[in-house]
Every structure is written in C-alpha cells, then in structure tokens.
Amino acid sequence: MKMLPATMRFCIYLFLLPFFCCFFSCVNLKTVSDFSATSLVSVNNFEQIDYTFSDHCIDRCEDEAIKKFEFQRALACSCDLYLAADSVTQVMFQAIGGYFHGLGSLAQNELTTYTTDAVVNSLTAAELGPLRIDENLAGAYAAVSNVMLRATTDLYRRRKIAAYIGEANEPMQVLLSSWQVIIRTNLKGELRFKKERLYAYYMDMKMNSTLQSDYEKGSAAGDYYRALREIQRQEKQMDLFAEGLGEIAKGHQVLYENRNKLSVKNLAVTMLGYSGQVKILVSEFNKLNQ
Amino acid sequence: MANLTSEQANRLSDDFFYLSMAIADFRYAHWESLTLEENKELSEMQGALLRCGEDILAFSTTLVMDEAAESLSKISSITEEIRGSVKTLSAIQKGLNTAAAFLILGVAIVKRDPMAIGNSIKDLFMTWKGNPE
Numbered sequence: 001m002k003m004l005p006a007t008m009r010f011c012i013y014l015f016l017l018p019f020f021c022c023f024f025s026c027v028n029l030k031t032v033s034d035f036s037a038t039s040l041v042s043v044n045n046f047e048q049i050d051y052t053f054s055d056h057c058i059d060r061c062e063d064e065a066i067k068k069f070e071f072q073r074a075l076a077c078s079c080d081l082y083l084a085a086d087s088v089t090q091v092m093f094q095a096i097g098g099y100f101h102g103l104g105s106l107a108q109n110e111l112t113t114y115t116t117d118a119v120v121n122s123l124t125a126a127e128l129g130p131l132r133i134d135e136n137l138a139g140a141y142a143a144v145s146n147v148m149l150r151a152t153t154d155l156y157r158r159r160k161i162a163a164y165i166g167e168a169n170e171p172m173q174v175l176l177s178s179w180q181v182i183i184r185t186n187l188k189g190e191l192r193f194k195k196e197r198l199y200a201y202y203m204d205m206k207m208n209s210t211l212q213s214d215y216e217k218g219s220a221a222g223d224y225y226r227a228l229r230e231i232q233r234q235e236k237q238m239d240l241f242a243e244g245l246g247e248i249a250k251g252h253q254v255l256y257e258n259r260n261k262l263s264v265k266n267l268a269v270t271m272l273g274y275s276g277q278v279k280i281l282v283s284e285f286n287k288l289n290q
Numbered sequence: 291m292a293n294l295t296s297e298q299a300n301r302l303s304d305d306f307f308y309l310s311m312a313i314a315d316f317r318y319a320h321w322e323s324l325t326l327e328e329n330k331e332l333s334e335m336q337g338a339l340l341r342c343g344e345d346i347l348a349f350s351t352t353l354v355m356d357e358a359a360e361s362l363s364k365i366s367s368i369t370e371e372i373r374g375s376v377k378t379l380s381a382i383q384k385g386l387n388t389a390a391a392f393l394i395l396g397v398a399i400v401k402r403d404p405m406a407i408g409n410s411i412k413d414l415f416m417t418w419k420g421n422p423e
C-alpha cells in the first residue's frame with residue numbers, strides 16, 4: 001500500500017486524537033463532574049433552611065416570655081447547647097460540601113483544557129532571529145501536544161478520582177446518614193416541640209375563656225393555623241433536604257461500586273437518574289422558598 | 291457505665307415529648323375538675339418536660355458528632371488531597387506560560403538587547419509569581 005505523505009498522516013493523527021481522548025476521558029469524567037455539581041447544589045441548600053437550633057432556642061425563650069407576659073429590655077436566653085448543635089451541622093456542611101466541591105473541580109474538563117497560544121506566539125516571533133519556525137507547523141505541533149497533554153492529564157484525573165471515591169465512600173456514607181438524622185430527627189424534632197408549645201398556648205387561652213368576641217376567637221384561631229402552616233413549611237424544607245442527602249448517598253455508592261469502570265456508558269445513564277432525582281428535590285425545595 | 295448514644299438520647303427526647311403531650315391532654319380533659327393550683331402545677335410540669343425533651347435533642351446532635359468524628363477526619367484529609375491534585379493540574383498551564391516567557395527571554399539574550407532582557411525577566415517573574423493559585 002502506498003504510504004501517505006508525512007503531512008497528511010500528521011493531519012489524520014491530528015484529526016483522530018481528540019476523538020480518542022474524548023472517548024477515554026471526557027464522557028466518564030463528565031458523569032462525576034455533573035453528579036458532584038448537582039450534589040453540591042443540594043448540599044448548599046442547607047443555608048436556605050430558615051431554621052437553626054439557635055433559632056429554636058430563641059423562639060422558645062420568646063414564647064415563654066410571651067406566655068408569662070414578661071418584658072425584659074433585652075431577652076436573656078441561655079442557648080449554649082443549641083449553639084453547639086449548630087456548630088455540628090456547620091461542620092457537616094463544610095466537610096460534605098468541601099468534598100463535592102473538590103471532586104467536581106477535579107472532574108471538570110476545563111481543568112485540563114490548556115492553551116498553548118503563548119508558546120506558539122513565542123516560537124513564531126519575528127524577533128527570533130536566525131531560527132524560523134513556520135506558523136502553521138508550530139500551531140499544528142502545539143495542537144497535537146495539547147491533545148496528548150490532555151489525554152495524559154485526563155488519565156491521571158480518572159485514576160485519582162477512582163482512588164478518592166474509593167477512599168471516601170465509607171466515611172461519606174456515615175456523614176451523609178448522620179447529617180440526615182440530624183436534620184430529619186433532631187432539627188425537625190425541635191419543631192415538633194414548638195408545635196406542641198403553640199398548641200398549649202392557644203388551648204390554654206381557649207380553656208381560660210380569655211377571648212370574648214367571635215372576632216377575637218376567629219383571629220386567635222387564624223393566628224394559630226398560620227403559625228402551624230409556617231412550621232409545616234419548615235418541616236417540609238427539612239424533609240426535602242434530608243431526602244436529597246439520601247439520594248446523594250445512593251449516587252455516591254453507585255460511583256464507588258463502578259469506580260474502576262467509569263467508562264461504562266450504563267453508569268452515565270444510572271447516574272443521570274440519581275442526579276435527576278436530586279435536581280427534582282432541589283427544585284421542590286426552592287419552590288417552598290418562593 | 292456505658293455512654294449514652296445519640297439514638298438512645300433521641301428515644302429519651304420522644305418519651306419527654308409524649309409525656310408532656312399526655313399531661314396537656316389530661317389538663318384539657320379535666321379542666322373543670324382541677325383546682326387552679328393543680329392546673330398551674332401541671333402546666334409548669336408540661337412546660338418543663340418540653341424544655342427537657344428539646345435540650346436532649348440538641349445534646350443528641352453533639353453526640354452524633356462524636357460518633358462521626360472519625361469519618362469527618364477521613365473526609366477532610368481526602369478533600370485536602372483532592373485540592374492538591376487540582377492544584378497540580380492547574381500548575382501545568384502555569385508551566386506552559388512560563389516556557390513561553392523563557393523562550394522570549396532566550397530571544398532577547400541572543401539579540402543582546404539589555405532592555406528586552408530586563409522586560410523578559412520581569413514578565414517571567416510575573417508569570418511565575420504573579421498569578422498564584
């Protein structure tokens with residue numbers, strides 16, 4: 001078979017290399033990158049939950065002062081225990097958010113998209129003196145070296161990502177599950193006490209026959225149900241957030257189980273399911289804040 | 291004596307909650323037959339039980355932290371490693387830019403142009419140090 005001219009062969013390699021590169025790296029890393037980004041959005045919603053342990057402590061303090069018809073120049077509440085509980089949720093938020101932020105940064109393709117313009121420009125500079133390199137040739141070599149560099153670094157990234165997911169899965173499952181319990185059982189549990197205190201306040205008012213006119217009674221009942229609805233909205237926020245954490249945990253488990261075959265196309269499809277579920281929960285959560 | 295776990299603490303908090311609820315239901319069911327004093331005492335007990343249950347829930351959160359301490363430390367160290375890898379990959383671009391700056395410096399040296407050499411060294415320094423990660 002007649003050999004192709006060197007320039008043409010070079011052009012064919014140049015044409016094919018990006019395909020090989022993308023085939024072996026971009027698609028797989030995109031799965032991890034997309035999942036990390038979606039997980040991070042969901043984790044960041046923690047800051048949108050408009051209730052903390054400290055808020056609960058202050059609310060309780062105010063409710064008790066209101067019940068006793070007590071006035072203080074500045075409400076003095078002892079909330080150390082609740083501040084400690086908030087610091088725990090903050091640590092969880094920072095640790096889990098930090099991990100997904102790092103994983104997402106490592107998996108995003110922009111990280112290894114290098115520009116060789118500076119090198120090409122300096123190679124083809126007119127001031128180079130006796131050494132003259134053709135501009136087109138320099139550009140072509142730079143493009144090839146860029147693709148090779150990308151392929152090498154993507155291979156490095158894929159290996160590293162697989163190792164990190166492997167190491168992180170067990171502690172991540174523990175942390176995500178612990179955070180889920182804190183939000184769904186502990187923080188939401190505080191709201192259950194708030195509801196009970198609210199119920200007792202209005203029931204005492206009713207039983208004591210404090211309210212006389214129908215208007216006063218109607219207003220009190222309206223106030224009660226409005227306050228109850230607000231608490232229920234916060235409970236729903238917490239449920240959706242906690243459910244999101246559960247989906248993230250499941251998605252990470254799937255990544256872990258397939259960490260050595262990240263190139264399998266089915267994995268991308270499976271992960272889309274988890275990312276999609278997290279996105280739905282994020283969207284529902286955001287609707288509650290509107 | 292074994293330490294209290296977060297799960298046990300949550301169950302205790304539940305007990306306090308349901309006890310407080312039962313007292314409330316009892317008060318409202320026997321409102322007419324209770325004396326003012328009895329009603330006040332029960333109301334205070336109801337409030338105290340609620341407070342205890344809430345405090346236990348907050349305390350239980352700190353117990354979760356103790357239980358997850360090892361996992362937290364592992365994730366923090368893995369995150370640090372990931373950041374290191376990201377930094378390594380970002381540094382490649384810096385290397386490419388530095389190589390270009392070196393080439394320009396080389397040209398200036400070949401041409402024996404003191405001003406260009408001075409500028410190139412400045413550019414090289416800026417490329418290397420100017421945009422820290």
